Amino acid sequence: MLQAKVQEVFNEPGCATNRGKTEKQRKAGCAKQLTPGAAAGGCAFDGAKIALQPITDCIHLVHGPIACEGNGWDNRHAKSSGPETYRIGATTDMSDLDVVYGGEKKLYRAIKEAIARFDPPAVFVYQTCVPAMIGDDIVKVCEVASQKLGKPVIPVNAPGFVGKKNLGNKLGGEALLDYVIGTEEPAVTTPCDINIIGDYNIAGELWQVEPLLTELGIRVLGRITGNARYHDVTVAHRARISMIVCSQALINVARKLEERYGIPYFEGSFYGITDTSQALRTIARMLVERGAPPDLLERTEALIGREEAKVETRLAAYRRRLEGRKVLLYTGGHKSWSVISALGDVGIRVIGTSVRKSTADDKERARDLMGEDGKLYEALPQSEMYRMLKEGEADMMLSGGRTQFIALKAKTPWLDMNQERHQAYAGYVGMLALVEEIDRALANPVWEQLRLPAPWDDMEGEG
Template sequence: MKGHAVSDKPKIKDLLDESACEHNATKKKACNTTTPGATSGGCAFEGAQISLFPYADAAHLVHGPLTCLSSSWETRATPTSYEGRDMTQMGFTTAVTTNDVIFGGEDKLYDGIVYVMEHYDPKAIFVYSTCVTAMIGDDIDVVCRHAEKKFNIPIVPVHAPGFVGGKNLGSRLGGEAVLKNLIGRKEPQGDVSHAINLIGDYNVTGDMWQYKPILDELGIRILSTLSGDGRIDEICTAHRAKLNVIVCAKSLVTFTRKMKERYGIPFVSVSFYGQRDTTNAIMAIAEGIGDPELIERTRKVLAREEQRLDEQLTPYRELFKGKKAVLNTGGNKSWSIASALQDLGIEVVATSVRKATEADKEKAREYLGENGVLMTNPGAEQAKMIDKFKADLLLAGGRSLYTAIKKGISFIDVNQEKKKSYGAYNGLLSLAEDVKNALENPVFRCVRKEVPWEK
């Protein structure tokens, strides 16, 4: 491609120095940063894709080696209600080779965009730079602008090469791309007086659909989502919402802060895991919108839902009395799932904070109390915590199953690979049933038995 211009890339330093994060002022570096070259747990490219991938009507074109596509494609089960072709099930890459590194890959990128448009006709295309194409200097901004004029749909450059940092930073870079290239392109239809944007709920296993019916009943309109079950046309209207709701994803606080500065939209941060947090979240949304009638109606609906839930949870809470759990998961789940377990009457004795922000660590400490352990190296610590507290249950990712087997305790997979939603009130019932089944599972009872030659 010819006619290079000055690139309008996001400034990494500005994203790390986030004024909306109360910890930046007291720390020498931003929360959850990663040294380039040491991107354990995922790189910035992967974080950007995770944030943007659930837009089912957009194509995601990776400008880089083929391996970059395979490292993060379809990493989370983010179901969609989109009735057209689900682009989250498609992987697109320019498959950069040695020749492209030597001679430049911009023409190949443009040809890739043309191919996607001719064969798939998406509502938008996200074009991701990667370590290789960023280092050789391919100007994806110019290519995207040229393609956008030709096809008249958003062609969005995403500057998140893996070497700039970890997944948290990549999520912020994905938010920057949406803010610059999509927000404000269209006007919404219908009443937006009670409209909100959901920010940071990826709808993993359908979590968003657990609490959406309650919002619908209250007349609270979800104008757009960034990004679970998202639509390009909807996010283009997001500037008309009355409230931004951050759902357990502080990595996108920069996005919501800039939305407030540009469009005057306030934001609240909530969690929809567990009974208490779900009630508090829906109440915070109603109060954030500020309509007294809506607030009163919300109180009545929540009282009804809590009464129903308490009746259904009573037999589970009797069963779980005295049970102790160790939780080894990432980020905000370090406290949000802990809250849900406590709502079931289970004592959470330790939780992992290895991938948590400072805000997440504070919340975890608040929920677990002074005696709870915040594990910074869970791989080495979780077995010790099981022994120390005589835990009955380990909730973690699939790799920790072997720890539970060796220790002879029950296990539940709560990572993003899980197949069932634990979000909101109905999700808490699902979690209660899974905990019950895990505690009563005969497999774990067999594991506890001594083998014949050790008796």
């Protein structure tokens, strides 16, 4: 069953890379060999947990050794405006004896205890490597638990050994499609209901955009999965359109919503002035095509004009200082191009970007935005990254926490652009926050001091 699901996910018609493959190549899949010991941030289980944990009112129960939950818990700063149930680190904590005798009974007891103690609307159960290898049938356990305990118990069959994190994202999406979406009906629908897919409300970014949608009368009906409640996901099949923020992660969800329920989708970004405005225009246009009031287009343009004018006034001073600055961007997914667009709004030039976890469309957009001189990196050796920063090819690096020390060693400013960050950068307000952070980092006098020769360097050769 798992093997069939993995093959189905590999054969994704919505993926441009997959469409370019032969039938034989599709069957071989797209997973790369896992690195032994790379437990945090690299396996399918981790990807599934990332995709689903922002459903904030549910228990996310990891069936496996406690280390799996230890590596996966809280690896993103996905914020909630209400329930904190998703913050509970729940695991069956399998031991050696469970490996010998099987862990199915222990899993059932854990589900029963979680429901009794926390009364969540649903429990998500994540399969990991150890129980998958000994043959624990979490699908059957979840089915029995749902019947006996009266709560939805959703199996997420994504053990780490089946592939990389991106495959796990999609397997998490498949769990929603198989067991959650379409299981309830909304109390009321409107002509302006939308789904936002592949946004995880990192550092509260969705809250920087949602007020704009609310002002236009647009309701986010399905949240998959940033700041979501379980019932938000169950009714996603009644939205009029879907916006997918990171197609590399959950393109299968958007495509199957279109196939099953006739919900068209588009890929967009809320990073930067240009992309935020374009996303709002596209949402309004597609909603009008689906029956929303025609004046939505006019009201959207008025809102865009107002917000762009407000942010442009505040960005003027920063633009004079930042124009022509060069940045090395080392992130992935849709940020490989959306951040380039955002920085371009204030005249910052990206000299190169990593395209890990990026689709063919992502790469093409990044290439167009950077021009002929910009470089795309599938992987960039740390030594080369250090050289580029040390020799001044870039004034600053934007990346994740794992590469920050390369920039610091090169005595170069660095800013966190990954999911671990505490600062939100979405929408017009987020663009201003991003520019303020970059300007603050570049202008910090510590860098000039660090680059001065040490006092003892001048003493070399003295007796």
